[in-house]
Amino acid sequence: MNIPKLQIQSTKAQIGLTIQKPVQEIQQPKANLDLQQPKAILKMETTKSKLSIDTTEARADLDLKSSRRRTSEVAQHSQEEAMNGIARRAQEGNELMRIENGGNPIASHASNWGKQPYSSLNIKFVPSAGSVKVNFEPGNVDIQVEQQKVINNSKANKPIHNYTPGKVKVEMLQDPSMKIDWLV
Template sequence: MNIPKLQINSTKAQIGLNIQKPVQQIEQPSADLDLQQPKAVQTMKTTKPKLSIDTEQARADVDLKSVRKRMEDFAAEGHQAVSEGTVRRAQQGTELMRIENGGNPIASQAKQSGRQHYSSLGIKFIPSQGSVKVNFQPGSVDIQIEPQKVINNTSTNKPIHNYTPGKVKVEMLHHASLTIDWLV
């Protein structure tokens, strides 16, 4: 007995993909750097120190006087001697004028005039202490600094971005087919 048979033939569909990959390019340009630092403004004021040393008295103590000082000293000694002589002569004249009061003024005056004065022996430090006068005025320094701000003109650059999207192209290489047949 022949039984009819059903015969089915199928063919799968075949798809073809044509892929074009995407292209991406990114570039970052460097920043444009523009920095400037102005110099600080500096002002400086100074006062000079002053030192004065006066050795006039010390030089006079060791007999190193200037001509002017010597002349002043000689004039003062002469003036003093004249004054003392005038006083002595006036006293002696007064004593002689009053001779009637008694005493022997001529002999006493001769004794005083004939006696030598003795100088005292003593230790003298030359130059004397404190004869050099030192005066010092310290100086000063005033420094003023004014800093200047930084001038920043730096600019950034945006990235350069190029993007080409990819493509996918789909095509049918073989269509699906179905064949149904009866076999007797």
């Protein structure tokens, strides 16, 4: 017995894809760098220190006196000796004038004139302490600094970006089909 048969034939569809990849280009140009640092303004004012050393008295202790000082001292000593001599002669004259009061003024005057004065032996430290005078006035330094700001003219460059999008092309390589047939 012949039974009818159903026969089906199908063909699958085939799709073809043509892909063009996207292209992306990125470039980063270097920044334009322009930095300047002006010098700081520096002002300095100084007052000099003063040191004075007076050795006049120390030199005088060593008998190294100036001619002016030596002349002054000799004049003063001479005046004192002259005054002492006048006073001594006045006293001797008064004693001779009062000879009637007794005593022997002429013999005592002669014995006083004939004696040499005793000289003393002393130890003297030369120069004497405190004979050198030192005076010091310290100096002063005034420093003023005026800072200068940095001049920044730098420029950042934007990136260069080129983008070509990709493409996809779709095409049917094989159309689908279906064939139905009866076999008897």
